[in-house]
Amino acid sequence: MRRLRFGYGATVTFEPGSIVTRRYWRGGRCTWVQPMRVVADDADGLLLWNPVGGDVARLVDADGRNPHELPVDELRDPRLTVGAWEKYDVLVLMPPASAYSVWWFFDGGTFAGWYVNLEEPCVRHPGGVDTTDLVLDIVVTPQRRWEWKDDDEFAERVGHPLYFDRASADGIRAEGERVIRLVEAGEFPFDGTYTDFRPGPDWPAPRLPRDVEAAAVRGR
Numbered sequence: 734m735r736r737l738r739f740g741y742g743a744t745v746t747f748e749p750g751s752i753v754t755r756r757y758w759r760g761g762r763c764t765w766v767q768p769m770r771v772v773a774d775d776a777d778g779l780l781l782w783n784p785v786g787g788d789v790a791r792l793v794d795a796d797g798r799n800p801h802e803l804p805v806d807e808l809r810d811p812r813l814t815v816g817a818w819e820k821y822d823v824l825v826l827m828p829p830a831s832a833y834s835v836w837w838f839f840d841g842g843t844f845a846g847w848y849v850n851l852e853e854p855c856v857r858h859p860g861g862v863d864t865t866d867l868v869l870d871i872v873v874t875p876q877r878r879w880e881w882k883d884d885d886e887f888a889e890r891v892g893h894p895l896y897f898d899r900a901s902a903d904g905i906r907a908e909g910e911r912v913i914r915l916v917e918a919g920e921f922p923f924d925g926t927y928t929d930f931r932p933g934p935d936w937p938a939p940r941l942p943r944d945v946e947a948a949a950v951r952g953r
Contacts, residue, residue, distance in 0.1 A: 745857040747771045747779065752939050753861035755781065755825070757852075759805045760895040765866070766790040766813060768939035769825065770932075777922075778828040779855070779862065787818045787938040790945045801886060804893055813945050821845060824930055826922055827862060830854050832908045834864075835922050837930065844928040847873040849912050851905055867905045868896070871912065877923060879916050881909070 747753055749771050757765035767789045769781035783789075793799050794808035805811070821838035828835075836848040849871035855862040868890055870882040887905075890896040897905065916923045 745859060747774045749773055750933075753781070754941075755861055756863045757866045758863055759800065759865060762792070762805055762811070763813065764792040764800050764805060766941060766945060767818070768941055769861075770936055770939055772824070772930075776829075778826050778831070780927075781825045781827070782823070782932055782936070783818055783825075784822045784932065784936075784938050785818060785820065788815055788941040789818045790815045790941055801883070804890065804895060806895055815941055815945055822932070824927055826927075827855050827864075828922075832867070832905070833912055835912075837927050839930070842931065844875055846875050847916075847923060849873065849909070851909055869905055869909060871909055871916075873916050873923065875928070877916050877919060879913055 751771045752768050753771060755765075755767045755769055756763055767783060768787065769783045772780040772782050774780070790813040791799060792805070792808070792811045793814045794803075794811040796809055798808060800808070821840055822842075824837040824839070826835045826837075832851060832854055834850045834852060836850060838845040838848060851867040851869050851871075853865040853867065855864045868883055869887040871879055872882050873879045887902070891899055891902045915921075919925075
């Protein structure tokens with residue numbers, strides 16, 4: 734297994750079958766915690782799995798709003814709220830030193846399309862990986878037809894001190910356009926790889942600890 738060097742001043746690799754947490758951060762606050770099973774950790778990146786019914790914790794405020802609706806610093810008394818991952822089983826690839834992850838969606842075992850989540854290159858720690866969501870995303874059908882997602886939200890966040898300035902926003906979109914070229918060319922990871930993926934028969938849905946707030950900051 735190739736060893737990859739990221740943050741925390743140490744080399745961290747993950748064994749297939751182990752459970753790690755994938756966390757998003759914004760302005761010093763954890764906004765997302767998802768336990769996921771390691772499928773592979775190699776030259777292509779870190780490949781993770783989570784089925785429908787697995788745990789996920791999202792930041793929600795006292796009025797039921799989330800960071801998609803308001804900037805994080807405008808949420809009122811926000812807390813991580815645990816719920817179930819819904820609709821699609823998901824396979825997530827975090828390529829080495831890349832500002833995006835690629836998600837394969839499966840509906841009842843049938844491949845339903847890709848999702849490109851633009852995000853900061855991940856930082857590894859012994860319990861998992863940390864990143865910052867960059868708001869703008871790309872949805873790709875099995876036929877490789879694509880469209881931007883959350884474009885309006887992305888435009889609203891430009892200039893906000895906890896998000897990105899215009900130059901950074903232009904760089905984020907340029908990274909998305911680079912991934913779109915991979916989609917249109919049918920290059921990895923949009924070449925059919927993993928579209929027939931099946932999880933191990935003995936893989937239970939990953940669960941979060943009871944004190945998710947404590948788990949969210951562990952390892953920081």
